[in-house]
Amino acid sequence: MFCRAGSIWEHMDLTELVHAPRAVDVMVGYEWRDARSQQIAIVSEDGHIHELYMVPGQSWQHVDLTTITSAPAATNILTGYAWDQGHSKQIAYVGLDGHIHELYVESGQNWRHVDLTAISHAPITPITSLVGYGWSAGNSKQVTYVDNEGNVCELWMPYHNNWQATNLSSLVRSAVPVRF
Numbered sequence: 001m002f003c004r005a006g007s008i009w010e011h012m013d014l015t016e017l018v019h020a021p022r023a024v025d026v027m028v029g030y031e032w033r034d035a036r037s038q039q040i041a042i043v044s045e046d047g048h049i050h051e052l053y054m055v056p057g058q059s060w061q062h063v064d065l066t067t068i069t070s071a072p073a074a075t076n077i078l079t080g081y082a083w084d085q086g087h088s089k090q091i092a093y094v095g096l097d098g099h100i101h102e103l104y105v106e107s108g109q110n111w112r113h114v115d116l117t118a119i120s121h122a123p124i125t126p127i128t129s130l131v132g133y134g135w136s137a138g139n140s141k142q143v144t145y146v147d148n149e150g151n152v153c154e155l156w157m158p159y160h161n162n163w164q165a166t167n168l169s170s171l172v173r174s175a176v177p178v179r180f
Contacts, residue, residue, distance in 0.1 A: 030080050051091070077128075078091060099116070120162075
């Protein structure tokens with residue numbers, strides 16, 4: 001569903017329009033200011049991450065990010081966000097291998113894949129939820145998740161630096177485990 005200014009709500013089947021595969025019940029949408037675009041990330045039934053995107057004045061497009069980056073297959077846990085300081089957009093997801101992976105593209109570049117769990121030396125644990133965001137005051141980007149023990153953990157990367165892992169719950173003595 002979408003609505004143009006001063007108009008009524010309309011329906012459009014984006015999957016059919018761009019010939020994208022059928023999605024499982026998970027998706028995320030966000031704006032990327034650098035490219036003046038909007039995007040929706042989905043996980044298809046075969047575990048591939050797909051992006052549907054549109055730039056003003058153009059029609060919707062589709063790309064299979066798993067295929068173009070050779071990234072591992074995904075579970076149904078993902079997040080997507082733009083990082084203004086890094087002039088990039090990224091999709092983080094939990095792979096079938098239990099690792100957190102990131103697919104990202106910087107303005108004018110090609111999509112890339114990194115295994116955040118491996119490069120940050122984070123413990124491998126079942127993950128129940130995941131959120132990613134850029135933090136302008138900290139000049140960094142974060143992927144935060146809840147681990148199997150209910151701890152809130154964070155993988156974070158300062159601009160032009162390396163990914164790091166932190167158990168945020170252990171930093172607060174009175175932290176109560178999160179349960180869903």
